[in-house]
Amino acid sequence: MRNGCDLILEVSPEVRKKVMVQEYVYIGWKRCAVTDHLQIVQCYKCSVFGHTDKQCRYASARYPSCSGNHCLK
Secondary structure, three states, X not given: OOOOXXXXXXXXXXXXXXXXXXXXXXXXXXXXXXXXOOOOOEOOOOOOXXXXXXXXXXXXXXXXXXXXXXXXX
């Protein structure tokens, strides 16, 4: 059984470069493995980040450039 927790850190590109060359970072008294997870999801329907069009709860589509009522696809 794994004893610990997962942390997500948002850092500047410069700090990311420095951290990614490390195998571990220490946070408090814990040694944490470093992995890179870049998964940016954007909804085709409402243009909001963090979900897809299948999970979208907004009623109408909005194109980000013109605010027209059409999807990004």
